[in-house]
Amino acid sequence: MGIYEFKMLSEREQYNTVFTNGQFVDTVSEGNIKYKLYTLSYFWVEVQYHNNKIMRISSFVEGEKLNRYSNFPDKI
Structure with missing residues (x-):
């Protein structure tokens, strides 16, 4: 499944699909918000939680959302 089929x-x-077939990669916390990153085929899926309740899901191939999971500072 590609990202376009997933978005449909x-x-x-x-x-x-994510919880059954996705591979968990990482979690990032920002206050009461947690972002969980999964990989599914050749794209990424992020599930956002607020106080342990699922708030939204988004999928992407690259970009700033993926940067959230790097250990590098925003500015050097």
Whole structure:
């Protein structure tokens, strides 16, 4: 499944696909918000939680969202 097919799924189907077929990569916390990163085929999926409740899901190939999971400072 590619990112375009994934985006065509309903939100519920996206969550089922990620939690069933995705590979967990990392978690980042920012206050009460947690971001969990998964890989699925050749793209990334981020699930956002607020106080342990799922708030949203987003998928991407590259970009600033992926930078959140690097250990490098924003500015050097």
